[in-house]
Amino acid sequence: MENLEITATKSSPEIKFDASNYTLSIAGESYPENTSQFYEPIYKWVDDCIDALGDKKMTMDIELIYFNSSSSKVLMDIFDTLEDASDEGKNIIVNWIYDKENDSALEYGEEFAEDMEALTFNLVEKP
Amino acid sequence: MNSLYQHKQDLERDGIIFSFSGPMSHDIIEGIGGAIRAKIGEGNDGDKRAALKVFSIFVEQVENVINYSVEKDPANSAMSFGIVVVGKKDDLFFVSGGNRIETSRQSKLEEYLTKLAAMDKKELKIYYKERRRAGKEEDSKGAGIGFIEMARKSCKPLEFNFQKIDNKYSFFTIKICI
Numbered sequence: 001m002e003n004l005e006i007t008a009t010k011s012s013p014e015i016k017f018d019a020s021n022y023t024l025s026i027a028g029e030s031y032p033e034n035t036s037q038f039y040e041p042i043y044k045w046v047d048d049c050i051d052a053l054g055d056k057k058m059t060m061d062i063e064l065i066y067f068n069s070s071s072s073k074v075l076m077d078i079f080d081t082l083e084d085a086s087d088e089g090k091n092i093i094v095n096w097i098y099d100k101e102n103d104s105a106l107e108y109g110e111e112f113a114e115d116m117e118a119l120t121f122n123l124v125e126k127p
Numbered sequence: 128m129n130s131l132y133q134h135k136q137d138l139e140r141d142g143i144i145f146s147f148s149g150p151m152s153h154d155i156i157e158g159i160g161g162a163i164r165a166k167i168g169e170g171n172d173g174d175k176r177a178a179l180k181v182f183s184i185f186v187e188q189v190e191n192v193i194n195y196s197v198e199k200d201p202a203n204s205a206m207s208f209g210i211v212v213v214g215k216k217d218d219l220f221f222v223s224g225g226n227r228i229e230t231s232r233q234s235k236l237e238e239y240l241t242k243l244a245a246m247d248k249k250e251l252k253i254y255y256k257e258r259r260r261a262g263k264e265e266d267s268k269g270a271g272i273g274f275i276e277m278a279r280k281s282c283k284p285l286e287f288n289f290q291k292i293d294n295k296y297s298f299f300t301i302k303i304c305i
Contacts, residue, residue, distance in 0.1 A: 010157045010161065011153070011156070011157055031156065031186050033153040065179075066179060066182065066183060068183070068186050068187065068190070069187060069272045069273045069275075069276040070190075072259060072272070072276075073259050073271075073272060076259045076260060080260070101175060102175075102179070103176060104176070104179060104180070104183075111252070111256065115256065115260075
């Protein structure tokens with residue numbers, strides 16, 4: 001597994017993978033022109049990370065201001081993958097970071113959290 | 128030449144703040160969408176919450192035109208034509224979008240939107256979650272949850288219209304209020 005950084009654009013988030021401590025962060029806006037193409041490397045990294053994880057902890061920090069419905073589906077797919085891995089005993093934490101003035105970001109986070117059982121899904125207010 | 132004054136007056140009478148008719152692309156979402164978001168959200172009387180909601184409906188509507196309009200640029204089939212307007216009337220923002228469809232697709236779309244318009248917020252939330260986890264519909268080019276997303280954000284049941292153009296085509300319009 002290698003580190004990867006993707007710079008944010010107006011319509012796509014900044015992506016940072018740190019392979020040394022199994023952390024992934026996604027931050028910014030998400031309405032890319034081709035959503036599945038944009039998120040393909042992230043799916044792959046998540047899969048590789050779960051395979052390599054062993055008994056270590058994986059952390060995913062997500063701080064999205066706005067995301068479109070295609071991105072919402074992609075996020076659901078990623079969370080479902082993490083949920084399955086957690087169900088099999090992997091130690092995975094998702095931090096959903098929101099600004100308190102952005103009530104829709106909090107609502108979306110709450111709705112994802114409702115659908116997760118084994119996965120630790122924290123709603124974190126931005127300081 | 129003809130003055131555009133009357134056209135501008137008509138737009139203003141209907142409360143329209145932005146109007147774009149023509150070939151849609153992702154650049155339109157970033158450019159015009161970004162401008163709409165800034166116009167509504169910034170300044171002393173800016174409303175950031177409304178700005179984000181209006182922007183999100185605008186994105187879904189432009190993406191629908193890009194994915195589903197059958198009016199294409201003959202020289203570039205990736206360019207889809209349609210119209211999207213953003214306005215404010217009686218203190219409510221609205222976003223309306225329209226594009227040409229094949230009339231043969233009308234009944235299925237009409238049935239689907241009628242179903243969504245009849246759902247309350249709780250039913251829409253359940254349906255949204257169900258569809259988000261489901262596989263793609265055969266004729267869907269996106270995630271297939273754009274209309275549900277719009278219905279959830281709409282302050283009234285979503286409104287839509289189909290107008291016959293000729294024997295083969297109709298014009299589809301959808302309106303969401305925020």
